[in-house]
Amino acid sequence: MEVSGVGLPDEAPWKKMSAEELEHQYLPSRWVVRLGAEEALRTYSQIGIEATGRAQATWKSLLHVPYGDGGGEKMDIYFPNKAAEGASPFFLFFHGGYWQSGSKDQSAFMADPLAAQGVAVVIVGYDIAPKGTLDQMVDQVTRSIAFVQKRYPSNEGIYLCGHSAGAHLAAMMLLADWTKHGVTPNLKGFFLVSGVFDLEPMVYTSQNVALQLTLEDARRNSPQLKVAQVQSADTACPVLVVVGQFDSPEFHRQSWEFYQTLCQGGWKASFEKLRDVDHFEIIETLTQKDSVLTKMILKTVFQ
Numbered sequence: 001m002e003v004s005g006v007g008l009p010d011e012a013p014w015k016k017m018s019a020e021e022l023e024h025q026y027l028p029s030r031w032v033v034r035l036g037a038e039e040a041l042r043t044y045s046q047i048g049i050e051a052t053g054r055a056q057a058t059w060k061s062l063l064h065v066p067y068g069d070g071g072g073e074k075m076d077i078y079f080p081n082k083a084a085e086g087a088s089p090f091f092l093f094f095h096g097g098y099w100q101s102g103s104k105d106q107s108a109f110m111a112d113p114l115a116a117q118g119v120a121v122v123i124v125g126y127d128i129a130p131k132g133t134l135d136q137m138v139d140q141v142t143r144s145i146a147f148v149q150k151r152y153p154s155n156e157g158i159y160l161c162g163h164s165a166g167a168h169l170a171a172m173m174l175l176a177d178w179t180k181h182g183v184t185p186n187l188k189g190f191f192l193v194s195g196v197f198d199l200e201p202m203v204y205t206s207q208n209v210a211l212q213l214t215l216e217d218a219r220r221n222s223p224q225l226k227v228a229q230v231q232s233a234d235t236a237c238p239v240l241v242v243v244g245q246f247d248s249p250e251f252h253r254q255s256w257e258f259y260q261t262l263c264q265g266g267w268k269a270s271f272e273k274l275r276d277v278d279h280f281e282i283i284e285t286l287t288q289k290d291s292v293l294t295k296m297i298l299k300t301v302f303q
C-alpha cells in the first residue's frame with residue numbers, strides 16, 4: 001500500500017506550497033501587472049459602479065426584486081427593448097469577491113452590451129460572509145434561478161455567468177437538484193470566468209477567516225469533486241471555462257482541471273485562456289460590446 005504524502009506524482013501542487021506561496025496564489029490582485037493591487041481593486045469597483053449606473057439610466061429595469069425572504073435575496077433585472085417582456089434570453093450574473101465582498105449594485109458590467117443585443121440581464125445578489133455561509137449562498141443562487149424561470153416561463157434560455165467566487169456558485173448549478181424547487185430552469189449555457197472549483201486550498205488561506213469553511217464544507221461545495229462523482233442528467237449545455245493570461249498559476253490550474261473533468265463527465269465544455277487580461281480586466285471587458293469575451297457570450301446565446 002502506498003503512503004499518501006509529499007512526493008506522489010498525482011499530489012495536488014498546492015499541497016507542496018508554503019503558506020506564503022499559497023496565500024499569494026489565491027490573492028488575484030497581487031498578480032495584476034498593469035496597476036498596483038489596491039488600484040486594480042479600486043478600478044474594478046469603479047468600472048462596475050459606472051456600468052451599473054449606465055445600465056440603470058439606459059434600460060428599463062426592475063431593481064431589488066426579492067427572490068426570497070432573506071435580506072440579501074434581491075436581483076436587478078435589465079430588459080432589452082422588446083415588445084414582449086420575458087420573451088428573450090436571460091443572462092444571470094453572479095459577482096465575485098471571494099464570497100465576502102462585492103454586491104449586485106456594482107456588478108452590471110455586461111448589462112449594456114447584452115441588453116443592446118436583445119438579452120435580459122439579471123444581476124443576482126446573495127448574502128456574503130460572514131452573514132451568509134457558503135451552503136446558504138449556493139441555496140440562494142439555486143432559488144434565484146428557479147425564481148427567474150417561474151417569473152419568465154417564456155424565456156428563450158437561461159445563461160449563467162459568474163466571475164471568480166461567482167463562477168464557483170454558477171458551477172455548483174451544473175449539478176443542482178431542481179426537484180424541490182418545483183421547476184426545471186431552461187438552462188442553455190454556462191460562462192465560468194476565472195473561477196475557483198476546488199475549494200480545499202481556500203481553507204488554508206486568509207480568506208477562510210471570514211468564510212470559516214471546514215474541510216468537509218469545502219469538499220461538499222467543490223464542483224471539481226462533484227462533477228467527477230455525480231452523473232448529471234443534462235450534459236448537453238455548453239460550458240465555457242475562461243481564465244485570464246495574468247491570473248495566477250493556481251487559477252490557471254483550477255480552470256484547466258475543471259474543464260478536463262467536465263469533458264470526462266461528457267459535458268460540452270470549452271476552455272479559453274484570454275490574452276492580455278488579468279483577473280479583473282477579464283470581467284471589465286464585458287462592458288465593451290466587441291471584446292473577445294462579450295463576443296463569445298453573444299455567439300453562444302444566438303448560435
Ligand SMILES: N[C@@H](CC(=O)c1ccccc1NC=O)C(=O)O
Binds near residue numbers: 098
Ligand atoms: N482580496 C482579493 C479580492 C478578490 O479576490 C476579488 C475581488 C473582486 C472580485 C473577485 C475577487 N476574487 C474572487 O472572487 C484580492 O486582493 O485579490
